[in-house]
Amino acid sequence: MDIHPSACVEDGAELGDGVRVGPFCHVGPNARIGAGSVLMSHSVVTGHTELGEKCVLHPHAVLGGVPQVIGFDSTPESRLIVGNNCVFREYATAHSGMPKFGGLTRIGDNCFIMIGAHIAHDNRIGNHVVMANNVSLAGHIEVGDHVWFGGLSAVHQFSRIGRNAFIGGGAIVVEDVIPFGSVVGNHAKLSGLNMVGLKRRGFSKADIRDIRAAYKAIFHGEGLFRDRLEQAAKDYADNALAMEIISFIQTGEDRPICKPA
Structure with missing residues (x-):
């Protein structure tokens, strides 16, 4: 463990083996920091926060701040848990x-x-999620694994973003985004599938073909959307990837699904 003399690590904080705390950092009394993590200068871990192993906080990153809700008081029941191998660049925040x-x-x-x-x-953020500069996620958002957010995009509270989706730069998302989908614009509209992401993730040509076929049946077929969805659920009942999109739509509650323009 290596703690710079100018850093403030309050009594009660738990630091794992090999943690490095740089100049002018602040670690609160209820923080737990996993082995091998690095806090660069002026970064903060506050509140009831658990930071996993081998994470890196760049200068002025702040984890564990209280929710931005008027009148909210700090309480032990307000928690943040971060997994392993996460990087928070300058001025990134998580509440x-x-x-x-x-x-x-x-x-x-x-x-x-x-x-x-x-x-x-x-928020519930999956694994391998990438958020570019100045992305803003409101409260109560669910984000699946391998989602990429372009810079300056923003997502409305209580939205769901399916796994392997791509949110274009500057997009303003006010509707749920299907798994494997790609959205752009303000307000964001579904522009197709995240083909680049699917190929990078190692999806086979057959998998991509099945996803594309289901996508076309749901969003570009004849008749009403609900009828197309119901028919697709029958036609693709034995296809796990197609059913992932269909089930995602079916299990949505009040928020609508982002569709093509």
Whole structure:
């Protein structure tokens, strides 16, 4: 463990083996930092926050701040848990949860959160999520694995983003985004499938063909959307990837699905 003399590590904080805390950092009394993690100068871990192993906080990153809710007071039931191997670049922030909604904000493993990006209270962020500069996620958002957010994009509270989706730079997302989908614009519209992401993730040509066929049947077929979805559920009942999109749509609650323009 290597703690710079100018850093403030309060009594009660738990630091794992090999943790490095740089100049002018602040680690609160209820923080737990996993082995091998690095806090660069002026970074902060506050509140009831668990930071996984081998994470890196760049200067002025702040984890565990209370939710941006007027009148909210800090409480032990407001927590933030971050997985392993995550990087938070300069001025990135992640807030703890609201107790009346369970109190937990969770970020998975191997996430890369770039400059000025913000993860609000009660979000559930999957693994291998990338948020480019100044991405803003409101509260209560669910993000699947391997989602990429382009710079300056923003997502409305209580939205869902399916795995392997791509959110274009500057997009304003106010509707749920299907797995494997790609959205652009303000307000964001579905522009197709995240073909680049699917290929990078190693999806086979057959897998991509099946996903594309289901996508066309749901969004570009004849008749009403609900009828096309119902028919696709029958036609692709034995196809796991197609059913992932269909089930995602079927399990949505009040928020609508982002569709093509």
